[in-house]
Amino acid sequence: MAQTLSRSADGRWWLPVLRNRIDWLLLIVDAVVLIGVETFVSTYRHGRPIWLGALMALLILLVLEVAGVYQTRFAVSSLDELPRLAGWSLIASLVLVFLLEPSVEAADIVVMAALTFGALFTVRVVYFGLVRGVRRRRPERRLRTAVLGGGMVAQEIVLSTRERPELGVNVVVAISPDPMLQFLDTGVPTLPDLRRLRAIVEDWDIDAVIVAFGSNPDVDLVDPLRECDSLDCEIYIVPRLFEFTSVTHDMDRLHTIPLIRVRRDALRTWYWKLKRVFDVVVAAVALVLASPVLAVAAMAVYVSEPSAPILFRQKRIGKDGTVFNLLKFRSMRPVPTTTSDADWHPCDEERIGRVGHFIRKTSLDELPQLWNVLRGDMSMVGPRPERPHFVREFTDSVPGYEYRHRVDVGLTGWAAIHGLRGDTSITDRAIFDNYYIENWSVWLDIKIIILTVSAVLRGTGS
Structure with a gap:
């Protein structure tokens, strides 16, 4: 997720790979690559000013950000992103043509969309590979995560993230009044009081909260989660009957468990x-x-x-x-x-x-x-x-x-x-x-x- 300064246990500053809603590093890399591509096309193919190419690149980035392309994910895959990148590259190219040069030929629109898509996809092949490698090698780059619940789903989340460190998740605490014995066997510290969720997030320096199934009624979760609205952490919910839930582009997943990200846009978007x-x-x-x-x-x-x-x-x-x-x-x-x-x-x-x-x-x-x-x-x-x-x-x-x-x-x-x-x-x-x-x-x-x-x-x- 977006990069935010934090202090590690030995007092050194480090940048976690995952933190907030927007992956700013990916956005910056895309900006550099797209400015280069669009400037080259604008100057050498059409003889336009260099600044026009840079403006086109920035407008493409704006369209992609509004479309949610830079939403951060646990499961990062360039192939998963391919259909969306292709579609939004074409849409962004059409928007640019409409705004800047309505008389351009259809062939030029296709070329622009193809070059934009090729650049974005290449960046993701390299970038996502690096992200997965960093997560595997450096535990401090994984999200410090709290799980709400102490049942089978919570246990599966803990085991899956331990087996697949490339997901970038480190479950450090669970909150459940009566966890199952199988969950206690995972060794994750378990706290009983859901009402102290905000204090736990702050005391344990939590980056993400995952709401799994527990003994608490759903209505008891609403107030504690709302109290975390202004905190610098992401909130995810495992949907009921998740076995029948299809993962859409605005959701995430931990191995085979789908996650719904709580939007909280009113406090967290630019x-x-x-x-x-x-x-x-x-x-x-x-x-x-x-x-x-x-x-x-x-x-x-x-x-x-x-x-x-x-x-x-x-x-x-x-x-x-x-x-x-x-x-x-x-x-x-x-x-x-x-x-x-x-x-x-x-x-x-x-x-x-x-x-x-x-x-x-x-x-x-x-x-x-x-x-x-x-x-x-x-x-x-x-x-x-x-x-x-x-x-x-x-x-x-x-x-x-x-x-x-x-x-x-x-x-x-x-x-x-x-x-x-x-x-x-x-x-x-x-x-x-x-x-x-x-x-x-x-x-x-x-x-x-x-x-x-x-x-x-x-x-x-x-």
Whole structure:
């Protein structure tokens, strides 16, 4: 996996072959080779500038990374990669032609795809061979792995990885309250408390967690695994009925045991880092475009009750429990802060005037939160923020509620566009928000924004 500095037992720095989601070393080697190939083709075959060849190589790498070609694996095989490389080499070549030179002939596209595929495949033949050799010869280059479970599957994982060191896995600890005697015979230290998973990962310097079958109900695994979201370790799950499970390109395997990699993209991909850039750009543009609407709404709120403030400020909980002041256009007559902070769903219609009803129905009261997004308090898309009083209450009473705060709260969100706002089920909100986090993608954010705008235009809120 990606290379990350760690300290070995003798105090020397070393670079483990496996660690994170992207194999950066393979990506760098591909970049060097592709820049050479594409520059040669661009300059000597077509007489184009050298920089154009380098740009083409970088665009190919971008397409391949988004396609998951650089996802790290235990089972590294150039032949396994061959069909995907061939297909994505052709797709990348077509993308380049469409972007840079739409008039190119079909024969040139085929030549470009063939050269790209040949270069990538040759790199993998050499690179994967070196990786397997390093794993065999140097135990410190293997992943320090924890196995959840103490049954036959966990035992098979331990024995398989010992017989095949080229997989790059070293099981150093297991977590199971009642391991089988056969598993204890493997000699792997076994700890009983699954709830201490995060502490075990940190104390044992674990690089990967493999969830095998154990006596714990599946529901007991969810919270401990979510607590490891921000840690620098990979999480894999052995699927139920794995004997009937086909290994797809986004899965991995240990010998004959298929593994599902837990995505955790919301915290671990480079394009998640661009989410903040996306937020700033979209919020800034939205503020400019909506400035006439903001001005009219502010004037209407002021005229409706000149003695009250235009903006309503309320403390809300953001990412990792941070407190910030959320902004709204005032839609109700003011009450003491202690009342508004602890009143779940005010139903005093006398406090809401005609202006308040209108800006609530059209969600115009939420527009000032674009400033919260620019400030970094919120994101454009994420779980909706709640007041501290209710966060404490729901954390104690609603399963999974606290895990909504793994990411930035949002102006709109997956739960909100499904009608889970106002006086609706908190349990359902937690389920929908955690679903959003586990399945986050750039397109999911765009989809939520589109659906939010559609709901606002229809007057149904977000």
